[in-house]
Amino acid sequence: MEAKIEYLGRLTIFVRQVLGKMFAHPWRRHLFWQQSLFIGYDSIFIIILTGSATGAVFGLQIGGVFSFFKAEGFIGGATGLALVKELAPLVSGFVLAGRVGSAITAELSTMVVNEQVEAMEAMGIDPLHYLVVPRVWAAVFTMPFLCSVFIFVGMLGVYFVGSGIFAVSEGLFMAKIVELVKTSDILFGLQKMALFSAIIALLACYHGLHPLKGAEGVGLATTTAVVQMLLVILIADVLMSYLQVNLNL
Amino acid sequence: MITFEAVKKRFGQKVVLDGLSFHVEPGKITFILGKSGEGKSVTLKHILGLMEPDAGRVVVDGRSVAEMNPEAVKNYRRRFGMLFQHAALFDSLTVYENIEFPLIEQNPLPRRQRHARIVEVMQQVGVVGSERAYPSELSTGEKKRVGLARALAPRPDFLLYDEPTTGMDPLIAEMIDRLIVKVARENPHMTSVVISHDLKAALATGDHLIMLYQGKVVLAGAPPLFRESEDPVIRQFFSGSVHGPMLFM
Ligand SMILES: Nc1ncnc2c1ncn2[C@@H]1O[C@H](COP(=O)(O)OP(=O)(O)OP(=O)(O)O)[C@@H](O)[C@H]1O
Ligand SMILES: [Mg+2]
Numbered sequence: 001m002e003a004k005i006e007y008l009g010r011l012t013i014f015v016r017q018v019l020g021k022m023f024a025h026p027w028r029r030h031l032f033w034q035q036s037l038f039i040g041y042d043s044i045f046i047i048i049l050t051g052s053a054t055g056a057v058f059g060l061q062i063g064g065v066f067s068f069f070k071a072e073g074f075i076g077g078a079t080g081l082a083l084v085k086e087l088a089p090l091v092s093g094f095v096l097a098g099r100v101g102s103a104i105t106a107e108l109s110t111m112v113v114n115e116q117v118e119a120m121e122a123m124g125i126d127p128l129h130y131l132v133v134p135r136v137w138a139a140v141f142t143m144p145f146l147c148s149v150f151i152f153v154g155m156l157g158v159y160f161v162g163s164g165i166f167a168v169s170e171g172l173f174m175a176k177i178v179e180l181v182k183t184s185d186i187l188f189g190l191q192k193m194a195l196f197s198a199i200i201a202l203l204a205c206y207h208g209l210h211p212l213k214g215a216e217g218v219g220l221a222t223t224t225a226v227v228q229m230l231l232v233i234l235i236a237d238v239l240m241s242y243l244q245v246n247l248n249l
Numbered sequence: 250m251i252t253f254e255a256v257k258k259r260f261g262q263k264v265v266l267d268g269l270s271f272h273v274e275p276g277k278i279t280f281i282l283g284k285s286g287e288g289k290s291v292t293l294k295h296i297l298g299l300m301e302p303d304a305g306r307v308v309v310d311g312r313s314v315a316e317m318n319p320e321a322v323k324n325y326r327r328r329f330g331m332l333f334q335h336a337a338l339f340d341s342l343t344v345y346e347n348i349e350f351p352l353i354e355q356n357p358l359p360r361r362q363r364h365a366r367i368v369e370v371m372q373q374v375g376v377v378g379s380e381r382a383y384p385s386e387l388s389t390g391e392k393k394r395v396g397l398a399r400a401l402a403p404r405p406d407f408l409l410y411d412e413p414t415t416g417m418d419p420l421i422a423e424m425i426d427r428l429i430v431k432v433a434r435e436n437p438h439m440t441s442v443v444i445s446h447d448l449k450a451a452l453a454t455g456d457h458l459i460m461l462y463q464g465k466v467v468l469a470g471a472p473p474l475f476r477e478s479e480d481p482v483i484r485q486f487f488s489g490s491v492h493g494p495m496l497f498m
Contacts, residue, residue, distance in 0.1 A: 110340070119337035122297050123351050124326035 014206050018136060021129050028134055035138035040146065043099045047146050048153050050095050054087055055079060055154025059161040072166040076173040077180030079158040080151075084181055084189045088150040090237055093196035096143055097229035101204040104135060105225040108208025109218045117209065132205040136198060143197035144190045151189075192240050196233050203229050250275050251296055251407075251440070256305035257464075258291060265291050267464030268305065273457070278433050278441040280451035282486065283461035284495055289444040290334055292461070293409050296442070297329060298322055327355050330400030334411040334444075336392035338384040338399070344371075345380040348399045355403050370398040373428060390417040397425070401432060408432065410443040414450065426450045448486055452476065460486065462495070 062082075063075045108131060111117050117127050155177075162168040207225035211217035251273040258266040265288040273279045283289050294300040295307050298314040307314045309325070317325060330351075338347050348367050352358060358366070371377050374394040384392055393413060400408060413429065414422035433441050445451050451458050452472045459469045460483060467482050468475065475483060485493030 107341075114340070115333050115335060115337040116339055118294075118299055119331070119333055119339075121299055122326055122329065122331045122333075123354060124323040125354050126323075 010210075011206055014209075015202055018128055018132050018202065018205070021126070021133050022136065024129060024133075028130065031130070031134035032137050035134050036142045039096075039100050039138055039142045042103065043096055043146060044149065046095055046099060047092055047150050050091055051088070051150035051153040052157040054091055054150075055083060055157030056161050057157075058082060058087065058154075059158030060165070063161060063166045067166060072162070072168050073172040074176050074180070075162045075166060075168060076155070076158055077176035077178075080155060080177045080181045081185060083151050083154045084185050086189075086237075086241070088147050088154060089189050089193040089196060090233070092143070092147045092150045093193065093200070093233045093237075094230060096146065096197070097200050097226055097233065100139070100143075101200040101229050102222050102226050104201070104204035105208040105222045106218055108205060109211035109221045112209060112211055113217060127209065132202075132209070135205055136201040139197040139201035140194050143200070144193040147190060147193040151186075188244060192237065195236055195240070199232050199236060200229050203232065250310060251442070252308045253292075253295070254306045254308060256295060256302040256307060258288070258295070258300065258303050264464055266295075266302070269461070269465060270305075271459050271466050271469055273440060273442055275440050276438055277456040278429065278443065278454060279457045279459065280455035281442065281444045281459045281461060282446070282448060282451055284486075285446070287461050288464060289461060290411055293331070293411055293442065293444060296407075296409060297326055297331065327403070328406040329409060330403065330405035330407070331409040332393065332396045332400045332411060332413055334415070336384070336389075336396035338392055338395055340384050342383075343380065344376065344382050344384070344387070344395050347384070347395060348402050351399060351403045366402055367398075370401045373401065373432070374398045375424065390421050393417065394421075394425070397428070404436070406438065407440045407442070410441065412444055412446065414445070414447060422447075422450075426454050430454050448475075 059075055059079045062078055063072060066072050066074055066078070108117075111131075117131070120127050120130060159173060162173055163170065203225055207221045207228075211221040253269050253271050256266050256269045257264070269288075269292065281289055281292060291300060295302060296309070296314070298307075298317070301315045312325075314322075314325070338344075339350065342350065345367060348370060349363065352363050352366065368377075371380070374397050376391060376394050376398060379387065379391065379395075384395070387395065393416065397410070397413065400410075410429065414425050417425065429441060429443060433439060443451070443455070452475060455472060457470070458472060458475050460467045460475070462482050468478055468480055478484070481494050485495050
């Protein structure tokens with residue numbers, strides 16, 4: 001218990017230090033682009049895969065229920081709403097935690113174990129500013145974009161299910177999307193995703209920079225980091241959804 | 250001038266530095282000797298402020314390293330070049346980029362001058378031709394030489410070498426030993442601190458030798474003092490025998 005509280009304390013200090021350096025000079029644009037490309041390149045394929053599957057499967061399930069009430073026309077709108085507000089941020093958050101978060105932790109912890117981070121400090125360069133800040137910025141910008149891709153391919157998935165299996169016309173499909181999905185829902189989903197992205201990047205970097213000693217330190221850091229990302233994302237999701245419903249944000 | 254004043258450092262139960270006191274003269278080559286695990290690397294890290302003493306002080310040019318503020322520490326470290334024991338090259342950068350790194354980060358020179366300097370240090374350490382290689386493609390000895398080039402490139406006031414020749418064949422080791430002397434001669438104001446197991450090289454190239462044993466200094470002085478010493482620890486280090494006061498586990 002004491003160890004857990006101590007850990008939370010250290011994590012809080014770390015997050016505060018990083019946030020304090022987010023706008024500090026120099027602004028390392030090339031590192032931001034490099035990390036953004038890495039995040040996108042590493043995960044676009046799996047995002048497309050999970051996004052289209054999630055949209056199609058959700059459409060299939062909900063279409064079965066709707067057809068019972070002769071309301072198949074709602075399939076696109078209902079899936080769209082679920083995707084935008086909940087499924088896309090949550091599932092792509094999980095996918096990105098496993099794909100990108102783990103890669104960041106593994107990369108940084110290897111750098112610590114090989115004394116590369118110490119070498120950087122020895123040159124008078126702040127590892128939080130050089131290594132962590134660009135990764136957090138890149139995550140917060142790139143991951144919501146990937147989440148939008150997830151939504152887009154998810155809608156394609158449900159469109160094929162709706163028109164192919166439930167014979168919904170294109171016009172009705174589109175009309176119900178417009179009727180049900182509001183801009184504020186999209187913004188809410190993307191904000192949520194930006195928060196998940198920050199959670200992923202900060203936890204990935206924290207565990208990367210604080211691995212346990214020895215060769216197994218890297219593996220252990222990575223597993224711990226990913227498990228914590230998933231948990232914290234879930235908690236943040238519940239909290240944000242609760243706040244949205246109750247405060248009508 | 251670097252002065253250790255009764256520095257103590259322990260990790261958990263293990264006392265590594267136990268009231269270590271010595272000083273390093275400016276503009277000279279000082280060797281720090283001691284068996285493996287004696288705290289030599291830890292000593293170097295204290296000079297840079299990468300580790301802080303539990304008790305005692307490390308004073309460099311009249312200022313205590315532990316008492317500097319973050320900005321002062323940054324500028325202080327930029328006066329140093331450090332060759333890490335395992336080179337600590339950045340894996341994600343090529344050889345050329347590794348050497349360029351401190352030049353970009355520390356004293357932004359015009360590109361052409363920077364390039365000239367990189368070529369010069371690469372020639373000095375004999376790694377010309379591997380500009381585009383990544384550290385993972387290099388042998389241990391080559392990595393060390395690139396690490397040395399990276400440390401030398403910004404022309405630091407102090408050069409710290411952590412076992413510069415360990416893991417190299419005798420010819421390369423000889424070349425590096427000569428290079429240490431050559432670099433020191435060419436920059437008469439530069440202070441070199443070399444950590445080593447190699448007593449013969451230390452006697453041949455050092456101006457001042459410091460022998461560590463059980464967290465303290467057993468003997469410090471010019472090479473003749475070491476050759477004539479009757480101290481059993483020094484004699485054992487000379488003979489390389491397992492018999493003597495030093496225990497090997
Ligand atoms: N960051 C650390 N955390 C815990 N223990 C450490 C740390 N750094 C060093 N030690 C311990 O301090 C002792 C001295 O380590 P150090 O690396 O200074 O030895 P060394 O004299 O450089 O040996 P070698 O010649 O093998 O490099 C070792 O027992 C090591 O395990
Ligand atoms: Mg060492």
